[in-house]
Amino acid sequence: MxxxxxxxxxxxxxxxxxxxxxxxxxxxxxxxxxxxxxxxSAPATPPSLIPPTASSPSASASSRPPAGGGTKVSIKNFKFLPAAPTVAPGTKITVTNDDTTTHTMTATKGKAFDTGDIAPGKSATFTAPSKAGAYPYDCTIHPFMTGTLTVK
Known part of the structure; x- marks a missing residue:
């Protein structure tokens, strides 16, 4: 055999x-x-995975205002970061989706603001209301994701 x-x-x-x-x-x-x-011998982080803001050690990606002023909100792990931003009336707010699924940032009362759908890795910008006050918001796709925008 x-x-x-x-x-x-x-x-x-x-x-x-x-x-x-x-x-x-x-x-x-x-x-x-x-x-x-x-x-x-540990592998280095591939350049495609390093966020563009990593070059500035003095500011984190979630707190850095967008170029030209304004405020930045990140969406990560199904949370808004920060969840309760405070801004001046008329401030430009850039929302970046750092998550793996589509999200929105939408005022829950009235139509004060709505980013529309933001795909993973994309951003949307809106202008904060001109009237001072607290504006609760959520992700219309995932209503458990909530926050409050304070304008003063």
Missing amino acids: PFSFRTGRARFAVAAAAIALSSTALAGCSDSGGGGGGSS
């Missing part, structure tokens, strides 16, 4: 190679392997 022997031997060789490769891959992912947790 030479054919059976070769097949068994080939299967053994393939299985051994698979085990060796998986062991190497797992060892490369381990933080407990030799060299400590901060080894230089």
Whole structure:
């Protein structure tokens, strides 16, 4: 039965190679392997995943106003950040969707503001109402996402 022997031997060789490769891959992912947790073999963050605001260490992406002034609100993990911004009347507000699904930022009473649908990775800008007051808002797609825009 030479054919059976070769097949068994080939299967053994393939299985051994698979085990060796998986062991190497797992060892490369381990933080407990030799060299400590901060080894230089860790992969660098691909440039496409570094946010454009990362070059400024003094301001975080969620608090930096958009170019030309205004206020920025981010949507991430189904939350508005910040959820309760305070702005002057007529302020430009840029809403950036840093989430994986489409969202809106829509005033819940009246039609004070509405970004419309914002696709993942996209932004929308609106002007804050000219009248001082508290303007509750939500995501019309995900009504559990809420916040309040205060104009004063």
